[in-house]
Amino acid sequence: MNLILASQSPRRRELLGLTGLDFVVRAADIDETMDETKPPEEEVARVSRLKALAVVREPDDVVIAADTIVVCEGKVLGKPRDEADAFRMLSLLSGRNHQVMTGMTVVKGDEIVTHTEVTRLRFRDLHPDEIRAYIASGEPMDKAGAYGIQGGAALFCTRMEGDYYNVMGLPVCALSVILRTFGLPIWGVRV
Secondary structure, three states, X not given: OOEEEOOOOHHHHHHHHOOOOOOEEOOOOOOOOOOOOOOHHHHHHHHHHHHHHHOOOOOOOEEEEEEEEEEEOOEEEOOOOOHHHHHHHHHHHOOOEEXXXXXXXXXXXXXXXXXEXXXXXXXXXXXXXXXXXXXXXXXXXHOHHHOOOOOHHHHOEEEEEOOHHHHHOOOHHHHHHHHHHOOOXXXXXXX
């Protein structure tokens, strides 16, 4: 049996490592386009499920896939296309509440568990010059909502309710519970 992470994200690799489990990485190549007419929590879950099912696996392998989005004022914010898009996203988040949603799917054989974790955050008012300086750091360019809470955007967040690691892209608490239902020992312990 292999534990497979269907993601190239260095953050997700680091977070999965917290479980103490050995795993391999096999990224899925799928169309991640979301249907804007459907609820974002359903769409992010659907994309995670597609990723998990797209990975080549043996029947006893366990596959973990995740997809993360930011939702603000009803708008879904994925990864920015360019610096102008990052500026638009961060300007939208300035002084507002928003949600980070991670759809996560775990597959073993015919068993499929999909879960969407939601964390609520608020950013303080951001000055356009600090947004530009943050973008110039390069950090926002590969992250949903154009920010990394574990990096420079920690200076923006005034409030958070929910799983911090969800905002980084993998809700490890919920994941550990799911993995245990599949019989995997977390930190070497089967519960």
